[in-house]
Amino acid sequence: MSVTGSGSRTVVADRGPSSDADDRDDAEFASRLRLAVTRLHRRLRQQTGGGLTPSQASALASVAQLGSPTLGSLAARESVQPPSMTRIVVALEEMGYVTRVIDPADRRVARVTLSASGRRVLDHNRSLKNAFLNQQLLRLAPEERRSLRDLTVLLERLDALDEP
Numbered sequence: 001m002s003v004t005g006s007g008s009r010t011v012v013a014d015r016g017p018s019s020d021a022d023d024r025d026d027a028e029f030a031s032r033l034r035l036a037v038t039r040l041h042r043r044l045r046q047q048t049g050g051g052l053t054p055s056q057a058s059a060l061a062s063v064a065q066l067g068s069p070t071l072g073s074l075a076a077r078e079s080v081q082p083p084s085m086t087r088i089v090v091a092l093e094e095m096g097y098v099t100r101v102i103d104p105a106d107r108r109v110a111r112v113t114l115s116a117s118g119r120r121v122l123d124h125n126r127s128l129k130n131a132f133l134n135q136q137l138l139r140l141a142p143e144e145r146r147s148l149r150d151l152t153v154l155l156e157r158l159d160a161l162d163e164p
Contacts, residue, residue: 043132044129044132044133045057045058047125047128047129047131047132048125048128048129049121049124049125049128050095050097050121050124050125051095052095052121052125055078055080055088056088056091056092057122057125058078059074059078059085059088059089059092060092060097060098060114060118060121060122061122062074062077062078063098063112063113063114063118064114064118064119064122068101068111068112068113069111069112070103070109070110070111070112071085071086071089071100071110071112074089074112089112092118095117096115096117096118097114097115097117097118097121097122098112098113098114098115098118099112099113099115100112100113101113
């Protein structure tokens with residue numbers, strides 16, 4: 001998307017002319033959307049079982065998604081410092097949800113793998129989150145749920161905009 005213009009009018013190639021008021025409305029909309037998504041995400045993160053903290057549950061989900069990541073790649077994925085990730089993985093190991101294995105290609109590297117009980121607790125937590133969200137959706141009118149179906153497609157598209 002290209003932006004050109006001067007003064008109080010800006011032309012955005014994908015949307016046509018916009019005014020300062022439109023830009024303020026867009027900024028306010030972006031802020032409201034960010035806040036709503038953040039709050040919903042926080043509420044969903046609270047829907048966990050298996051004695052996991054939100055950070056542990058997130059790390060467990062990342063291990064499942066990444067396969068058998070190194071501690072460093074897991075820390076990067078979770079946006080935490082390596083010592084913090086080590087503490088999280090140690091706790092997950094103590095609960096029996098993950099194991100650390102030495103990388104056969106490089107014995108200096110440890111990889112984290114999901115255990116069968118880790119898979120079960122992860123599946124259980126996903127079920128809890130889905131049930132919570134489903135109960136919330138059922139509190140909405142049918143036309144609101146249809147709007148959220150459409151919005152979901154747009155959010156997925158928005159998320160994929162920067163993918164190669």
